[in-house]
Amino acid sequence: MTNPIETLQQFINDAEHIAFFGGAGVSTESGLPDYRSDDGAYTELERQKLDPRRVMSKRYLINFPEKFFNQSNKNKKKIKPEPNAAHLYLAALENKPKDVRIITQNVDRLHQTAGSKLVVELHGNNRHFHCMVCGREYKPKEIQKDEQNIPRCPIDNGIIRADVVLFGENIKPEVLERAKELIASSDLLIVAGTSLTVHPAKNLIHYFTGKRVVVINKTPLKIDLPIDLAIQEAVGETFKKLSI
Missing domain, CATH: 3.40.50.1220 (TPP-binding domain)
Structure with missing residues (x-):
């Protein structure tokens, strides 16, 4: 053989x-980890009785930015x-x-x-970021967060997000x-x-x-x-x- x-x-x-x-x-x-593995983001959200397709969506980011970024930070592996x-x-x-x-x-x-x-x-990728209002690009070290831990653009206060494709996009x-x-x-x-x-x-x-x-x-x-x-x-x- x-x-x-x-x-x-x-x-x-x-x-x-x-x-x-x-x-x-x-x-x-x-x-x-694979998103759907035992220690992946999808599985972790489901353990918390959360719908990954909702929590990892653009609509959720816009409507609940504080919750979105808090959850995102929880899922990040050190x-x-x-x-x-x-x-x-x-x-x-x-x-x-x-x-x-x-x-x-x-x-x-x-x-x-x-x-x-x-x-x-x-x-997309999670190394490049941009403002959702003006489109200005940011490097990770340039990002500033407000008191709610939401990344904000200093020019227009728009939300800064990673250049990744979310659910709904x-x-x-x-x-x-x-x-x-x-x-x-x-x-x-x-x-x-x-x-x-x-x-x-x-x-x-x-x-x-x-x-x-x-x-x-x-x-x-x-x-x-x-x-x-x-x-x-x-x-x-x-x-x-x-x-x-």
């Missing part, structure tokens, strides 16, 4: 344009995540050089920290189009750390018309997708076994 790691290595070696489509499972080995083997391998692969395109559902920017240059963030059309273009023009698609259950992200992979599809996920995908190689293992552990 062919070794799946050897097969994946050969697929990567043969490919010219590699699209990596990643989900929460890519960052769990960096210490960031860790400083670092890129794991998957992030580092993909960044190093660019220097081979290989044309590596990363489409991520994560908001942690660990791919960029590792050194990857072409990264499409479907759900759509992924930016230009972001979706860019993701479609990169997937459609790749000859190898690696789907990793995601069960592909969330729209519209799950539909993006159907734009792939290249040669090979690889899935690296601890559980099988419940989606109609022709797969050339499936590896049921942690993403980082898989990439540790590969060579550049």
